[in-house]
Amino acid sequence: MKLNLPTDLYHSVCPCRIRESKDDQKSYSKCCQIWHDGLGVNHFPAHALNLMRSRYSAFAIGSQILEQRPLMKHYLENTWHASTRPQDLMLDDTVWTGLRIIQHNSSVLKAMVEFVAYYKINGRTERLQEKSQFEKINGQWQYVVGTYIETQS
Numbered sequence: 001m002k003l004n005l006p007t008d009l010y011h012s013v014c015p016c017r018i019r020e021s022k023d024d025q026k027s028y029s030k031c032c033q034i035w036h037d038g039l040g041v042n043h044f045p046a047h048a049l050n051l052m053r054s055r056y057s058a059f060a061i062g063s064q065i066l067e068q069r070p071l072m073k074h075y076l077e078n079t080w081h082a083s084t085r086p087q088d089l090m091l092d093d094t095v096w097t098g099l100r101i102i103q104h105n106s107s108v109l110k111a112m113v114e115f116v117a118y119y120k121i122n123g124r125t126e127r128l129q130e131k132s133q134f135e136k137i138n139g140q141w142q143y144v145v146g147t148y149i150e151t152q153s
Helices: 007-011 033-038 048-064 066-078
Strands: 095-106 110-121 124-137 140-148
Touching: 033 048, 033 066, 048 066, 048 095, 048 110, 048 124, 048 140, 095 124
Parallel strands: none
Antiparallel strands: 095 110, 110 124, 124 140
8 A cells, every 4th residue: 555645755865764874865766765655564674773773764654644554553553562662652743854773782582772763842853762662473573662861952
């Protein structure tokens, strides 16, 4: 199932790549769309880092394109570990403006990705820094939990 996104999104820089160097920028159609099209059922990222990126993009797209909220919510729920998944995930109108990966490491069944996600509130850019934990279950990476890291403004 192909997502019904505006044409310019398919050709514009993927939400997870906006803050990357020009050499590392990819269009949405060549980055996270391949995971979102599977809606967390048929296609899964082979690495936790790619799952982290695709989840960020799902939050960014789901918060900014109302008609895509149900699809992005479905993707997020299906990539969230059942033991920590919220019963009713709500996507709000947060404007996510970029993602910066700080570090990541993984073993065969566990991984950690530390990142900073940027967003806007009342025209002011804010940041959320988190260390996310992932587990591979039945061949699929799942987001388990994130630990917020306090930063000085």
